[in-house]
Amino acid sequence: MKLNNNKINITFILPSLGAGGAERVMSFVAQNIDATKFNTTLLITDFEKNNAFSVTGITTIYLNKTRVLNAIPSLFKYVLNTKPDIVISAIGHVNTVMAYISIFAPKTKFVSREVNILSLLKSYELKSNFLGSFLSKRRFRYFDKIVCQSIDMRDDLKNNLNVSPDNLIVINNPITDNFTFNETSRKNNSILHFITVARLKKQKGHERIIQVLKKLDFPFHYTIIGDGPEKESIFNDLKTANLLQHVTHIENTKDVTKYLNENDLYLQGSFVEGFPNAVIESSAVGTPIIAFNAPGGINEIIEEGVNGFIVENEKDFINRLKNINEVYPFKNEEVSDCVMKKYHKEIIIKKYEDMFLSLMN
Template identity: 40%
Template sequence: MKTKKKIFFVIPTLSAGGAERVISFVAQELDREKFDVTLIIIGFEKDNKYDVSSIPVVYLNKSRVLKGAFPLLIMFQKEKPKMVVSTISNLNVIMGLISVFFSNVIFIGRHTFIIKNPSKNIETKKTNRSKIKSTFNYWNYGNKNLDYFICQSADMKQSIIDVYGIDSKKISIINNPVTQTEIIKNNSSQGAVKKYITIGRISEGKGYIRILEILAKLSFPFQYTIIGEGAYYDIVFSKIRELGLNDKVNYIRFTNNVSEYLVDHDMFLQGSYSEGFPNALLESCAVGTPVIAFNVPGGTKEIIEDGINGFLVDNDDDFLEKLNDNREWNPEIVRESVYKKFNKNKIISDYEKFFIEISD
């Protein structure tokens, strides 16, 4: 009987977020006969938004990722994992730096976004050009030290190659899974008031402003639900007031019942300027609710089948035109379009094959 492969999954927190949800899901779904899994959280148990009770979990109780570096180094030295999987860019860099002390451990960085401008990845603003160069080299060095990368889309893979010069042979594409399959819309709602929804971090890059400006041009009754939180909240809600949409927008900071909200709406709207692999959009299709999204870099175009589970648009006018398209959608067809490609059994199998291939 083969020895189980010891694998550590390391994430900053278990707060609400696509990367956190996917990693915690994958860690719990791997075959227990093949893998000995531990989930390591840099942050605090009190911040948890996801149930991870089925696997061993270690909380480092650190307020910042950098403060977790030394405890992780000690833990790796003691426990001797075969593989370490990290996610989120700054944590991946730290894992790459730590990797120099562990030649027998395979370090894997799960990337989560499209890199357009490397300097934007530097979290601390610096005015001294030499300091910026030094920090950027730090990021390059850490990333290049990782043994492998997992990306969710072809565009994401290409961005890593272009920015960091990573060998394409070190990068594997594994899409995010559909994690919910029990709930599905009964039929395509054609109510008097159209109900739209967007779920995601409230940031500039998510494109809430352009969605609101497009919605303000509609001539029929509608309601728009926003679920999420983020630093761009004040700007987004200032725009809502400016456009006179106060009575048309519903806001929910966080919910564990995402699927129930998606089922209750007619269409999911995505305004993002780039998306690594949009989990909320995928989940919307998985419950049978169609989507409208801009054709931007990332995995969106790998999910949307135009006219089958939604629309992929090129500009604001096209988006508005599709909002005015009053066609009926078949929830079963919308659901099947993503389930056949991204069902959890397929994606978990892809992860298991990848881990076995690189560690045998």
């Protein structure tokens, strides 16, 4: 095991530093693991000009490629020339590439961080070509360890993709530094304010939240943060439901914390998740959640009546919303404590460090 003056050399590989949750979480881990034990490099296949946020304190390399496919020769050359002790990658297509590069670097430990429940996700994503699907499904056999964000994700890989449980480890996402409880920053609203922060795509279930909201018989305001391929469909649904006057849409923002603080409830409509960052971040600032029951860590994050509720159908969702203040009052500080005790950055970063150390033993 390489420690102290002979640190463990780890390279984190991502397609970009865009606005996605995987990019934010993995770059956060890279910047916060113990610098006395690990020498960390962040390798990005995209261009620096496309960054949605900054990274400091670690070596960052940009391959300046428009697609991961175009970066394969550079990734291959990097791994063979630098010979890192550990390579950890995230997001499916990058993981697939690194799995097959690992064949040529037997002394390097390769770690994959998965981002979704793959057996269910296929219902909401475009089908890949035969070769891509073939290579993707077989990538897991080449990794020394596979990080699952939730128990549901681990069980899916074990039961549906026949991945050995010895190669699987559950490490939830950390709460990053911006999301902390501050009573003075919370806003008191005269009517209920709801918010959802998610990419506008089928998987996220915006349409079933709209079906709930159009049946409410009291005043409210709903903020949607995000952009994506279903934007036109979602706003057509809002128009049909006569809800446009109750909605604020923000495509991209660096002030998610501010908006979460300004709202009374986070509404989660997803059909399937990996481990929803926006849900733990909402709870971290003290904003409780009402979520449809769905695989992907929802039942790990939400403690019934403490930081939110999980509902089975529209009727239950509406009932919770109608009675949220009178029957189900939340204490904002308890909402925050509920997730901080499980997902504080120090807890999650240590789990990553322990995994890295165990790989080198």
